[in-house]
Amino acid sequence: MSCNKTNKQLQVEVFETSAKGNQLTKVTNFKTTDSLVTITLKPEETFQTITGFGGAFTESSAYLLNKLSKKNRDTILQAYFAKDGARYSLTRTHMNSCDFSLSNYSYTPVAGDKNLEHFTIEEDRDDLIPMIKDAMAISDDGFKIFASPWTAAPWMKDNNSWVGGKLLPEYYDTWALFFSKYIEAYKAEGIEIWGFTVENEPHGNGNNWESMHFTPKEMTDFVQFHLGPKLEKDGYGDKIILGYDQNRAGLKEWVDEMYRDEASSKYFDGTAIHWYESTYDYFPEALQYAHNKAPNKYLIETEGCVDSEVPHWKDDAWYWKKEATDWGWDWAAEDEKYLHPKYAPVNRYARDIIGCLNNWVDGWVDWNMVLDKQGGPNWFENWCVAPIIVDPDADEVYFTPIYYTMAHFSKYIRPEAKIIGLENSDDSLMATAAQNPDGSIAVVLFNEFETPKTIHLSLLDTTVEISIDAQAIQTIVIPKM
Structure with a gap:
């Protein structure tokens, strides 16, 4: 008009x-x-120059798609990746299992296998890989994929557990090899991996599901002396490495360490952040600080979702009302509870994405693309909401208002936009x-x-x-x- x-x-x-x-x-x-x-x-x-917008390929989402009719499976993938859909351009997936998996698993099942001679992505063949390949076939412009580990196999860790603990120093080189093996294995499937985050939520997640702890110095040392050189040696020096990968309130200490000198900065291509610190504050000062510390590096929001909620089924009004609560509603420290009031899911998405774009963030990635009416499957029963909810038993699909909120950005603001x-x-x-x-x-x-x-x-x-x-x-x- x-x-x-x-x-x-x-x-x-x-x-x-x-x-x-x-x-x-x-x-x-x-x-x-x-x-x-x-x-x-x-x-x-x-x-800033935009890298992209999108969501995550998880085992849970891929498993649900396989339970739907071909028509509904195609409808969902078209809605996310086709030219007349949301045109997702930046996506995430997990290496080894995460909470949005059906069970705990690792690509390195044999304890003590330092050279990873038994490395296998067999666990991904039924669900994850077909979902990614079908999305690739639908997308005219293509999309970038970065992968994140929640944890190494228990045998590489000091607590021999899927949850918590730290990577044993004797396995630092093995863990760096793991990333290289992953690139090779996915490349053999016809899937190019654009990059990685070093560790999902290195502070841990309250020791609830798969996690592995790093301090800023431990992660920086791992990248500088092990992961970066290994990828370089194996011909993968062009793969993107994003450090941190957790909430924004901790950004300063992480970027100060990651970019402590030229030698460490060489291997970090950017910083990854989540949004769970607050339902309304997008932490502009922290984002500005991270950008100013490394103005030529990526600053990407790699995970956000309506957490601790069972999705409301075919009830658009709920997504616009301030009725949702998050983990902090119950569990935040008293002096931080004010950051976690009741909120409207649409508001949280729109406010955060615009706030991020106005403070140097160049990519914004949602969490699961598809979940069921319970907000899973999730082996820990950590229920969450996705933009598209399905009832596989009835073969029904519900596009929530969050889907359209994401599309307002992903469809119209394209990679390389400024x-x-x-x-x-x-x-x-x-x-x-x-x-x-x-x-x-x-x-x-x-x-x-x-x-x-x-x-x-x-x-x-x-x-x-x-x-x-x-x-x-x-x-x-x-x-x-």
Whole structure:
């Protein structure tokens, strides 16, 4: 649509998801409201380059897809990866088992096998590998995959357990070889691995499911003296290594250690972060600090989900209401409980992604792509929510509002886009903008509140006036001028 109040009209397409029922719906009729917001785009101001948006291939998701009819399995994969779907461009998977696996397993089943002569990815052949391959076949543009280990096999650890403990120093070289073997094994399946996070949640997870602890120095030493050189020696020096991979409140001590000098910085390509520290605070100061410490490195949000909740089935309204609770509602220390109030799942996603993009984060990856009505399967019964929920017994699929929230970013902000500057007159309306490689601009707005707003949007010497509904996310697409 265009504005007819000026000779210089800004041509735009507007897509909206709202509590009233829009689902990435193209909007052409706009209402005048009492609340006017002025947004001025400044494409001459550029910030980070986007790596991508997406979700995770987990054994649980892949297992569920295999239980559905071919039609519904294809519908879900098309919805995530096809050109007319969410066009996911950055994805994660797990090495060895994680909590969203059916059981504990390792690619290194033989204790004491230091040279990993018995390394095998057999556990991935029934579910994970077919899901990844089918997604690859559907995606026109392709997508990057990074892999994360939750733990080494118990025999490599000081507590001989799947949960907690540390990697024994005598197995540092074996564990570095593990990453190289994984690249080779997946390459043999026709799957290219883009990179790794060194360890999922190195602080641990309360010793509940698969984990392995590293201090910042231990991880940095492992990467500098073992993993980095091993990948380099084996011809995989181009693989991305992301350090940390946990919540943002601990970022400073980690990036200070990871980038302690030129020798350690050489092997770290970036920093991975999660969002579980808070349901509303995206920690802009921590993100700014991490960027300034290593301005030419990646800063990627590698995991976030609605945790500690059984999904609400076919109840869109719940995802817009402040009724969800997270792990911190019950378990956070008293002085941190304020970070974990009841929240609306859509709000948490939209707020965090926009907040991240406005503070140098270049990639944002959701957790499981598909879960069942219980929020699993999960061997520890750590129930969570995914953007798409399925009932495999009835062969039914539910696209939650979270799916559409993710698509507002992944579909319209493409890899190699650059975040651009903007001026926003209303602090209560969140906004971010990116210019894509084809010259188009995507502006994403989030109106969390009950009041619709009129948007006066300007770019260079052109303007348009539109509106955003109450409790709505909007992507405004401006074609190349």
